[in-house]
Amino acid sequence: xxxxxxxxxxxxxxxxxxxxxxVKGKQIAIxxxxxxxxxxxxxxxxxxxxxxxxxxxLIGDIKGEPMVSSPLYKQHFSLTTGxxxxxxxxxxxxxxxxxxxxxxxxxxxG
Amino acid sequence: MSKKQTLVVIGNxxxxxxxxxxxxxxxxxxxxEIVTFCEEVxxxxxxxxxxxxxxxxxxxxxxxxxxxxxEENNITVHLNDKAVSIDRANKFVTSEKGITIxxxxxxxxxxxxxxxxxxxxSDRENCFVxxxxxxxxxxxxxxxTSKVGAVVGGGLLGLEAAKALKDLDLDTNVIQFSPRxxxxxxxxxxxxxxxxxxxxxxxxxxxxxxxxxxxxxxxxKHKMMFADGTSLETDIILFSAGIRPRxxxxxxxxxxxxxxxxxxxxxxxxxxxxxxxxIGECAVWNGETFGLVAPGYNMGRVVVAxxxxxxxxxxxxxxxxxxxxxxxxxxxxxxxxxxxxxxxxYTYQNGADEIYKRLVVSxxxxxxxxxxxxxxxxxxxxxxxxxxxxxxxxxxxxxxILPARSDESxxxxxxxLPESAQICSCFDVTKGQICSAVENGCHxxxxxxxxxxxxxxxxxxxxxxxxxxDCELEKSGFEVNTDLCEHFAYTRQDLYNLMMVHxxxxxxxxxxxxxxxxxxxxxxxxxxxxxxxxxxxxxxxEGQMSVQDTNDTFLANMQKDGTYSVVPRMTGGEVTxxxxxxxxxxxxxxxxxxxxxxxxxVDLFGARVDQLPPIWKELIDAGFESGHAYGKSLRTxxxxxxxxxxxxxxxxxxxxxxELEHRYKGLRSPHKIKFAVSGCTRxxxxxxxxxxxxxxxxxxxxxxxxxxxxxxxxxxxxxATDLDxxxxxxxxxxxLTFYIRTADRLQRTSVWMENMEGGLDYLKxxxxxxKLGLCEELEEHMQNVVDTxxxxxxxxxxxxxxxxxxxxxxxSDETDENIVFVEERGQIRPAxxxxxxxxxLVEEV
Numbered sequence: 014x015x016x017x018x019x020x021x022x023x024x025x026x027x028x029x030x031x032x033x034x035x036v037k038g039k040q041i042a043i044x045x046x047x048x049x050x051x052x053x054x055x056x057x058x059x060x061x062x063x064x065x066x067x068x069x070x071l072i073g074d075i076k077g078e079p080m081v082s083s084p085l086y087k088q089h090f091s092l093t094t095g096x097x098x099x100x101x102x103x104x105x106x107x108x109x110x111x112x113x114x115x116x117x118x119x120x121x122x123g
Numbered sequence: 124m125s126k127k128q129t130l131v132v133i134g135n136x137x138x139x140x141x142x143x144x145x146x147x148x149x150x151x152x153x154x155x156e157i158v159t160f161c162e163e164v165x166x167x168x169x170x171x172x173x174x175x176x177x178x179x180x181x182x183x184x185x186x187x188x189x190x191x192x193x194e195e196n197n198i199t200v201h202l203n204d205k206a207v208s209i210d211r212a213n214k215f216v217t218s219e220k221g222i223t224i225x226x227x228x229x230x231x232x233x234x235x236x237x238x239x240x241x242x243x244x245s246d247r248e249n250c251f252v253x254x255x256x257x258x259x260x261x262x263x264x265x266x267x268t269s270k271v272g273a274v275v276g277g278g279l280l281g282l283e284a285a286k287a288l289k290d291l292d293l294d295t296n297v298i299q300f301s302p303r304x305x306x307x308x309x310x311x312x313x314x315x316x317x318x319x320x321x322x323x324x325x326x327x328x329x330x331x332x333x334x335x336x337x338x339x340x341x342x343x344k345h346k347m348m349f350a351d352g353t354s355l356e357t358d359i360i361l362f363s364a365g366i367r368p369r370x371x372x373x374x375x376x377x378x379x380x381x382x383x384x385x386x387x388x389x390x391x392x393x394x395x396x397x398x399x400x401x402i403g404e405c406a407v408w409n410g411e412t413f414g415l416v417a418p419g420y421n422m423g424r425v426v427v428a429x430x431x432x433x434x435x436x437x438x439x440x441x442x443x444x445x446x447x448x449x450x451x452x453x454x455x456x457x458x459x460x461x462x463x464x465x466x467x468x469y470t471y472q473n474g475a476d477e478i479y480k481r482l483v484v485s486x487x488x489x490x491x492x493x494x495x496x497x498x499x500x501x502x503x504x505x506x507x508x509x510x511x512x513x514x515x516x517x518x519x520x521x522x523x524i525l526p527a528r529s530d531e532s533x534x535x536x537x538x539x540l541p542e543s544a545q546i547c548s549c550f551d552v553t554k555g556q557i558c559s560a561v562e563n564g565c566h567x568x569x570x571x572x573x574x575x576x577x578x579x580x581x582x583x584x585x586x587x588x589x590x591x592x593d594c595e596l597e598k599s600g601f602e603v604n605t606d607l608c609e610h611f612a613y614t615r616q617d618l619y620n621l622m623m624v625h626x627x628x629x630x631x632x633x634x635x636x637x638x639x640x641x642x643x644x645x646x647x648x649x650x651x652x653x654x655x656x657x658x659x660x661x662x663x664x665e666g667q668m669s670v671q672d673t674n675d676t677f678l679a680n681m682q683k684d685g686t687y688s689v690v691p692r693m694t695g696g697e698v699t700x701x702x703x704x705x706x707x708x709x710x711x712x713x714x715x716x717x718x719x720x721x722x723x724x725v726d727l728f729g730a731r732v733d734q735l736p737p738i739w740k741e742l743i744d745a746g747f748e749s750g751h752a753y754g755k756s757l758r759t760x761x762x763x764x765x766x767x768x769x770x771x772x773x774x775x776x777x778x779x780x781x782e783l784e785h786r787y788k789g790l791r792s793p794h795k796i797k798f799a800v801s802g803c804t805r806x807x808x809x810x811x812x813x814x815x816x817x818x819x820x821x822x823x824x825x826x827x828x829x830x831x832x833x834x835x836x837x838x839x840x841x842x843a844t845d846l847d848x849x850x851x852x853x854x855x856x857x858x859l860t861f862y863i864r865t866a867d868r869l870q871r872t873s874v875w876m877e878n879m880e881g882g883l884d885y886l887k888x889x890x891x892x893x894k895l896g897l898c899e900e901l902e903e904h905m906q907n908v909v910d911t912x913x914x915x916x917x918x919x920x921x922x923x924x925x926x927x928x929x930x931x932x933x934x935s936d937e938t939d940e941n942i943v944f945v946e947e948r949g950q951i952r953p954a955x956x957x958x959x960x961x962x963x964l965v966e967e968v
Contacts, residue, residue: 020933020934025934040941065941066681074640075643076609
């Protein structure tokens with residue numbers, strides 16, 4: 014059973030862009046694409062720059078796969094799997110996230 | 124499977140080694156056990172560039188053997204062991220050290236030796252030849268205790284050796300037997316011009332000197348006695364009187380040699396003995412020996428083809444040469460001496476610039492037979508193509524050597540060359556091979572060299588290779604994909620036009636109407652920049668934010684640790700003491716690192732994202748505004764102090780800089796833009812290194828455009844002179860708007876202009892002469908941008924909604940504890956990895 018944790022209101026999100034949440038000491042980047050009614054959660058850590066900045070990257074897609082581009086060195090990470098497009102050996106954690114009653118909720122369990 | 128045959132190569136010089144490379148790259152490589160003898164202590168090295176040993180190249184640099192070549196190809200090398208005899212009857216080779224190897228096939232690549240004339244005393248101490256690295260090492264050693272040097276021989280190698288002596292700080296003399304330098308390649312006119320250039324370098328040239336004997340000198344070590352009764356005292360004598368084939372092993376083994384030496388070979392490079400070949404300088408073909416590497420390489424290819432049972436034959440060689448001798452360009456093509464019957468000669472001699480050019484053409488003026496170029500060999504590539512490919516000459520052949528006085532181009536474009544044209548003679552690479560390599564993806568010179576080996580020998584064809592490459596790329600339009608990204612099949616300029624025509628104001632509308640997918644960081648930023656340039660709306664307005672790069676989103680520059688730097692504007696580098704104090708106090712309060720930038724302002728580093736709004740509030744309260752250091756926009760207008768204070772200043776450069784910076788601040792553009800204004804021609808503001816540079820003169824302002832510093836610096840071009848301020852600003856308005864409308868994404872003004880057809884002249888015609896009738900519109904656009912300027916930070920801190928964005932966390936007021944600083948030179952800097960871990964440990968304890 015997933016344990017859903019309340020994060021914020023949908024209106025606190027940035028459309029077509031990201032914000033960062035602190036969930037049990039973990040930094041999680043949240044991206045919201047209202048047009049597709051899509052929301053994604055991925056570890057905020059940039060494994061190349063070794064700092065927590067992914068929430069401030071630009072989003073979009075690569076051949077249909079939604080992605081975020083690191084604001085530091087521009088590597089791309091899949092928003093659905095966390096896989097880095099440039100380096101097969103690098104994969105960020107992604108988390109279950111949903112919108113319930115205009116509230117954003119995250120589950121840290123796999 | 125049949126047993127492998129043994130193939131022995133005697134000699135591992137340039138030609139011998141190239142043969143091995145050709146062999147192991149061929150399909151018959153597995154048919155042979157390969158053994159090679161090398162008399163020298165080191166395997167093949169680049170003898171052609173031996174002189175570069177003196178300019179710091181090491182023996183390793185000169186080596187022609189790639190790491191692991193012998194091992195990977197199972198080639199047995201006997202270094203420092205000379206093959207001394209061949210038993211033809213029993214087919215084995217014996218070496219000096221007593222090794223015997225049975226062979227099935229034998230290739231002689233013994234090369235040549237430096238000829239020392241039979242002059243009495245030529246074996247005295249400090250008499251050298253110029254052939255091996257060991258020779259050069261001995262020469263260098265002797266030069267340490269010497270003052271005067273003499274080179275016997277004024278040919279190609281002799282002149283190279285003379286340069287070497289000169290570089291060793293010796294008083295250098297070139298002593299030549301014939302009346303002219305490089306007698307094999309140059310006619311009298313060319314040789315005279317060369318001699319005068321060589322003399323200008325401080326090298327004495329003594330023509331028509333026949334050395335008879337060498338005896339003890341009185342002042343110096345030796346005294347050279349000449350047939351005409353004169354003499355020369357010198358410490359070092361270097362013989363460079365030509366080369367002779369090394370054919371002793373063939374002679375002693377009963378293999379046929381030529382009357383003037385050299386191992387006789389036929390068109391397949393076979394000697395008189397079955398299964399024995401000879402290649403390179405040791406061989407004589409049709410009574411001719413070849414003292415260049417290219418024919419030797421060619422012979423090697425013929426042998427490999429013959430071993431593989433293919434048709435191939437050696438058909439002589441083009442002995443054209445081009446080289447830089449002591450900085451002097453010299454080239455000779457074909458029949459330079461006009462020995463062909465009825466040949467016609469064209470000569471161009473320019474005494475002032477010391478240039479000599481001579482063409483030898485057929486009686487019907489249709490074909491080029493030969494050429495000599497001294498002082499300017501830029502025409503070598505085209506001329507040698509006319510010669511090698513028997514291309515019809517233009518109606519007036521002399522147009523090929525006369526200086527271009529009009530706009531018409533007389534060069535031979537690479538397009539005019541046939542596919543079979545040989546571009547690189549060292550490695551026999553044709554234009555056709557180069558074109559197909561380009562087609563297969565070699566789109567840069569290094570890639571092309573790597574793939575085809577062209578221009579990796581003597582390098583003489585590098586310029587021609589480049590022009591073939593450029594021509595091919597241009598011709599096939601090389602599907603250089605100009606799409607912005609996978610989401611927009613348009614260039615930046617296309618999008619700009621679409622935006623204007625359809626009045627598009629947001630990225631989402633752009634994507635809906637002209638794109639696909641969700642976009643990416645490339646198109647989002649490009650579109651963001653275009654929208655901002657044209658509409659000049661608040662960059663964080665609803666619908667615009669998602670298209671800005673992180674720097675624009677947070678109106679600050681992200682640094683490596685995820686913190687930001689803050690740069691308030693200081694127009695023209697001007698700041699009041701109160702302003703400086705305010706910046707200092709703010710920096711102190713927020714514990715920021717401060718540094719003065721190259722753009723004459725102060726940069727404050729180490730601000731967390733949540734600190735940006737309060738920092739800016741205080742800066743704005745102190746009278747500052749955004750410096751736009753984060754944007755692809757106008758950065759700074761640098762200035763010198765100008766006529767207000769400076770004794771030499773001609774006009775008020777600071778005043779103009781402040782005015783211009785206020786005018787163009789906030790202007791979004793394809794890339795950053797920098798200005799500078801200098802108050803006189805001393806140019807202390809370095810205006811000629813900027814996108815827009817202005818220099819005060821007695822007659823008014825001089826405007827320079829499209830310069831930049833950075834990775835590939837470019838001087839700005841003088842665009843207009845003696846302008847009054849009003850005209851100056853008009854021109855700048857027009858240039859910048861035209862740039863913004865037509866440049867590619869992330870294209871600096873320099874690259875933009877270089878890629879513009881017609882370049883500077885075209886830009887002048889648009890901006891000064893209004894060729895496109897656009898000037899009014901361009902000015903209006905700029906005026907609109909100027910009139911709608913807003914300080915983005917002022918707008919931001921007044922908007923509660925916008926400030927939400929600057930929280931570190933959407934669900935917490937905590938700050939990012941991973942940001943850690945340490946102290947250095949009295950200020951903060953980001954902690955490195957080790958320091959951060961240490962810090963974390965201390966925290967836990």
